[in-house]
Amino acid sequence: MALKIKFRALLTMCGDPIENGELIVDDGNIVEIATTPSNNEGVLDLSDCLLMPGFVNAHCHLGLTALEKKLSPSDSFVDWIRALIPLNSTLDSESRVRGIRAGAKVMKRSGVTGLGDFVAEPELLPVIGGLGFRSVLFLETIGFHSEKALELSKNLEEVLKRECLSPLYQLGLAPHAPYSVSPDLFRHLAALAEKYHCPFSCHVAEIKEESRFLVIGDNSLEELLKERFAWDPEWQPPYKTPMQYLYALGILDRLIAVHCNFVSDDLDIMEEKKISPVFCPKSTEWFGRTQFMPVRTLLDRGMSVALGTDSLASNDSLNFLDELRMADKLLPDVSRREILTMATRFGGEALGLECGTLALGQKADLIGFRVPRSFSGPWSDVPFESHRREVDFYMVDGQRDAGLGVK
Numbered sequence: 001m002a003l004k005i006k007f008r009a010l011l012t013m014c015g016d017p018i019e020n021g022e023l024i025v026d027d028g029n030i031v032e033i034a035t036t037p038s039n040n041e042g043v044l045d046l047s048d049c050l051l052m053p054g055f056v057n058a059h060c061h062l063g064l065t066a067l068e069k070k071l072s073p074s075d076s077f078v079d080w081i082r083a084l085i086p087l088n089s090t091l092d093s094e095s096r097v098r099g100i101r102a103g104a105k106v107m108k109r110s111g112v113t114g115l116g117d118f119v120a121e122p123e124l125l126p127v128i129g130g131l132g133f134r135s136v137l138f139l140e141t142i143g144f145h146s147e148k149a150l151e152l153s154k155n156l157e158e159v160l161k162r163e164c165l166s167p168l169y170q171l172g173l174a175p176h177a178p179y180s181v182s183p184d185l186f187r188h189l190a191a192l193a194e195k196y197h198c199p200f201s202c203h204v205a206e207i208k209e210e211s212r213f214l215v216i217g218d219n220s221l222e223e224l225l226k227e228r229f230a231w232d233p234e235w236q237p238p239y240k241t242p243m244q245y246l247y248a249l250g251i252l253d254r255l256i257a258v259h260c261n262f263v264s265d266d267l268d269i270m271e272e273k274k275i276s277p278v279f280c281p282k283s284t285e286w287f288g289r290t291q292f293m294p295v296r297t298l299l300d301r302g303m304s305v306a307l308g309t310d311s312l313a314s315n316d317s318l319n320f321l322d323e324l325r326m327a328d329k330l331l332p333d334v335s336r337r338e339i340l341t342m343a344t345r346f347g348g349e350a351l352g353l354e355c356g357t358l359a360l361g362q363k364a365d366l367i368g369f370r371v372p373r374s375f376s377g378p379w380s381d382v383p384f385e386s387h388r389r390e391v392d393f394y395m396v397d398g399q400r401d402a403g404l405g406v407k
């Protein structure tokens with residue numbers, strides 16, 4: 001039976017705000033947006049709420065949530081990785097799953113309905129896929145030694161073949177980064193992504209050392225790979241920036257590129273290849289980065305910059321409202337309306353998910369914020385208000401999530 005939801009205001013993220021109307025949901029889809037409310041029969045009265053599409057967290061690693069507050073920023077990113085690896089490898093699966101569920105709850109309470117998550121262990125796919133987000137679960141892969149590329153990609157293909165998907169989630173592929181994945185493995189994964197129509201995502205140009213490693217052969221990353229017995233003595237620096245390197249490998253088309261902190265020489269190829277960059281505001285702040293993604297420039301060049309939390313190994317919370325506020329602080333030349341677009345529509349577009357806007361025929365993934373009667377706008381300021389820790393209404397695929405305590 002259709003559900004009528006009466007609202008005070010509606011941000012569709014594909015048009016002007018609509019006030020004092022009604023949204024009708026049937027079988028998980030939006031079937032009508034009326035500008036005047038009908039009779040009160042079968043109505044869910046949210047006439048004190050702003051409704052908008054749920055947020056899309058386009059980059060996360062829920063499997064690392066149990067590392068909350070166990071790491072602190074170090075002077076060197078390579079030392080941060082050195083600290084992360086043993087902590088992560090000694091986590092027992094019970095703690096990891098408990099962390100995943102706790103992290104999901106925080107994200108949902110803060111309005112996340114869509115998710116792009118990097119999953120390093122295929123056993124976790126049913127756990128994360130069952131959390132109720134509309135999501136892409138990216139199989140995260142590391143392998144710097146070329147000899148291992150074929151075997152790793154064959155194993156991934158087995159996962160792609162056997163994984164039973166739900167209507168809410170699909171699989172993607174995620175080579176970890178240009179300094180941890182061999183050129184052959186990049187090519188194999190890109191071929192798999194093409195064959196299985198998978199979204200493709202990678203951390204790119206996150207750190208200075210990565211650029212130096214590719215341009216001149218940075219010693220600190222070479223040392224790390226040697227410590228991990230992962231160094232390939234045949235490897236030669238390509239003498240290119242990370243983005244130019246991926247371009248030369250032929251894998252840049254529609255890449256969901258996370259971080260992009262050092263891309264000032266790569267703007268033309270990013271625009272040409274219609275990259276979807278993902279900016280992670282609180283992770284950027286956590287590392288104390290002074291140079292980060294040129295979001296204004298990328299938006300002006302027509303790129304759909306999405307937002308992500310990254311993991312609790314480099315962030316102190318998965319509360320997405322905090323990400324909005326941090327984006328607002330770090331990007332003074334980007335409007336709140338644009339930040340909301342990044343947090344919704346552009347996230348959906350990046351991940352290829354049917355979400356991020358509220359329009360006829362669109363999936364009913366929406367959130368609501370209660371607003372005082374005296375509020376006079378602008379409506380796009382509401383999610384940024386400093387007192388807000390959670391949403392007041394939450395729906396994915398037309399289903400209200402009663403387990404959250406969010407009405």
Ligand SMILES: [Zn+2]
Nearest residue numbers: 061203310311
């Ligand atoms: Zn990440």
